[in-house]
């Protein structure tokens with residue numbers, strides 16, 4: 001039995017637009033071990049979301065394979081849940097009812113359903129806000145509701161596409177800590193897409209730096225620092241600097257555009 005939860009092998013993807021062909025992913029291979037937090041880091045347009053969508057079963061590779069826990073991914077499943085930056089809560093449903101939504105259609109008793117929902121809400125510290133509506137919550141709290149909805153489904157894998165990008169720094173830090181605390185407890189495998197180097201170094205066991213046009217895995221770097229990490233620490237800065245250097249080497253450096 002493989003220790004890998006996610007295995008992506010030789011994936012190639014082109015989008016055809018009329019006569020133009022956009023080679024988005026070229027020979028992409030990587031794996032994520034069970035219980036690992038791995039980040040795909042790369043600049044906008046390098047194919048991160050396309051790759052994440054393939055793992056989630058929303059997008060198909062032209063060539064190559066994507067395996068989840070030993071099975072080929074052909075469609076989205078409840079084993080692998082995607083969380084987006086845009087929070088998609090139903091405004092007319094309370095916190096509790098929004099989390100219950102994740103379990104709709106599942107064959108389980110009311111008691112088990114309630115327990116799962118409450119456990120998930122406790123994990124994100126929202127048990128005192130059950131009957132509030134989304135508009136009564138801050139952005140950070142809304143994102144926690146969507147995390148709780150995913151957790152209630154007890155997935156093997158959570159995929160996150162720039163999940164905290166819309167939050168202010170303090171809320172982002174808070175949620176990053178919350179995510180680590182939950183992951184420590186649940187051992188969920190997490191694959192995150194971000195262009196935020198600090199977020200990548202803070203959260204990841206491994207960082208996969210992508211280059212663009214076409215998207216490739218440029219480097220696979222293990223962050224060998226105990227968690228929780230000290231953002232002000234020397235070791236942390238060593239990794240931050242190293243990732244930044246590799247990021248620039250990969251062609252990710254954004255040249256300023258002068259319009260004179």
Ligand SMILES: Nc1ncnc2c1ncn2[C@@H]1O[C@H](COP(=O)(O)OP(=O)(O)O)[C@@H](O)[C@H]1O
Nearest residue numbers: 015022024042043044045046047048049050051
């Ligand atoms: N459904 C699609 N149809 C056509 N082109 C797409 C589609 N999705 C993404 N692309 C193109 O693929 C490239 C990579 O996009 P994306 O995976 O969203 O990058 P990232 O998430 O790294 O910013 C971009 O050039 C984008 O315009």
Ligand SMILES: [Mg+2]
Nearest residue numbers: 048049050161
């Ligand atoms: Mg994207």
